[in-house]
Amino acid sequence: MFSSDEFALLIEDLSLLPAISPTTRRLFEKMDDPEISLSAISSFIEEDPGLASRLLKVANSPFYPYSGTVGSVREALIRLGLSSSRGIILTTSLFDRIRGEPGVLDLWAHSLAVSMTSRKIGVAIRCPFVEEVALAGLLHDIGKIPYYMYAPEQMRKASRDLDIQTPDCRWEKELFGLDHMEVGARLVSTWRFPSIIRQPIRWHEDPAMAPAMERTAVLIVSLADQVVQGFGMGHMGNLVGQEGLFRLVEELQMTEDELIGLMKDFLFDREMIRQRSGSVL
Numbered sequence: 001m002f003s004s005d006e007f008a009l010l011i012e013d014l015s016l017l018p019a020i021s022p023t024t025r026r027l028f029e030k031m032d033d034p035e036i037s038l039s040a041i042s043s044f045i046e047e048d049p050g051l052a053s054r055l056l057k058v059a060n061s062p063f064y065p066y067s068g069t070v071g072s073v074r075e076a077l078i079r080l081g082l083s084s085s086r087g088i089i090l091t092t093s094l095f096d097r098i099r100g101e102p103g104v105l106d107l108w109a110h111s112l113a114v115s116m117t118s119r120k121i122g123v124a125i126r127c128p129f130v131e132e133v134a135l136a137g138l139l140h141d142i143g144k145i146p147y148y149m150y151a152p153e154q155m156r157k158a159s160r161d162l163d164i165q166t167p168d169c170r171w172e173k174e175l176f177g178l179d180h181m182e183v184g185a186r187l188v189s190t191w192r193f194p195s196i197i198r199q200p201i202r203w204h205e206d207p208a209m210a211p212a213m214e215r216t217a218v219l220i221v222s223l224a225d226q227v228v229q230g231f232g233m234g235h236m237g238n239l240v241g242q243e244g245l246f247r248l249v250e251e252l253q254m255t256e257d258e259l260i261g262l263m264k265d266f267l268f269d270r271e272m273i274r275q276r277s278g279s280v281l
C-alpha cells in the first residue's frame with residue numbers, strides 16, 4: 001500500500017508536528033531552549049487551558065504514583081519532570097486526534113499499563129532511570145499512531161481480521177514499509193527524545209538486538225509489554241511465551257518472587273487502568 005520511502009516521507013512530515021496544535025509546537029520549542037525558566041514554561045502552558053488541564057489531570061491521576069494533589073501547572077511540571085511532561089503532552093495530543101478509531105483506546109490503556117509496569121520493574125531492580133523507563137513505556141507503541149492517521153481503513157481491517165497480523169510485525173512492514181518500532185524510533189529522534197527513550201521504542205519487540213548501552217531500559221519495557229499483554233491488555237503485539245519471559249527476567253536479574261509480585265500488582269491495577277485510562281486523554 002505504501003512503499004517504505006512513501007511512508008518515511010509521511011513520518012518526516014509528522015515529525016514536523018503539523019498534527020498537534022501550534023501552541024504545543026511552540027511549547028516544545030520553549031522546552032528545547034536551555035535558557036528558559038520553569039516559570040516561563042508554566043506561564044506559557046497556563047495560557048492554554050486545554051493543555052494546562054490535561055497536564056494536571058495526568059499529574060493527579062492514579063497512573064502516577066505520588067501522594068497529594070497538585071493544583072498548579074508549575075507543581076505538575078516539578079512532579080512529572082520536564083521530559084515526562086513533554087512526552088505526556090505529545091502522546092495525549094496524538095492519541096486524542098485518533099481516539100475515535102477502533103482499537104485506539106485499547107492502545108492508550110495498553111501504553112499506560114506498560115508505563116506503570118515499567119516503572120515498577122525499574123523500582124524493583126533499583127535502576128537509576130525509573131522515570132525514563134516509565135516514559136519509554138508510555139511511548140513504546142507510538143509508532144502505531146501514524147498507521148491510524150494515514151491508513152485508518154487498513155487498521156480497521158487489521159483489528160477485525162487477526163489473520164493479517166503476524167507475530168513478528170511483518171504485516172506492518174508489508175503494509176507500510178516500516179514496522180511500528182522503526183516508525184516510533186524515527187519520530188522520537190526527530191522530537192529529540194534521548195537514546196534511553198528511543199532504544200526501548202526501537203527494540204522492545206526484539207530485545208536481543210538492543211545496543212549494550214541502553215539494554216536494561218529495553219529489557220524493562222519488553223518485560224512490561226509481555227506482562228501486560230499476557231494478562232489481556234495487549235494491542236496486536238507478540239507474546240514471547242514462558243521461555244522468553246524467563247529470559248528477560250533472568251537478564252534483568254529479577255527473582256521469581258519479584259516477577260510474581262509484578263504480575264499480582266498488574267492484575268490488581270488492570271480494572272482501574274481500563275476504567276480510568278479514557279479520562280486522562
Ligand SMILES: [Fe+2]
Pocket residue numbers: 140141180204205237
Ligand atoms: Fe510494540
Ligand SMILES: [Fe+2]
Pocket residue numbers: 110114140141225235237
Ligand atoms: Fe506494546
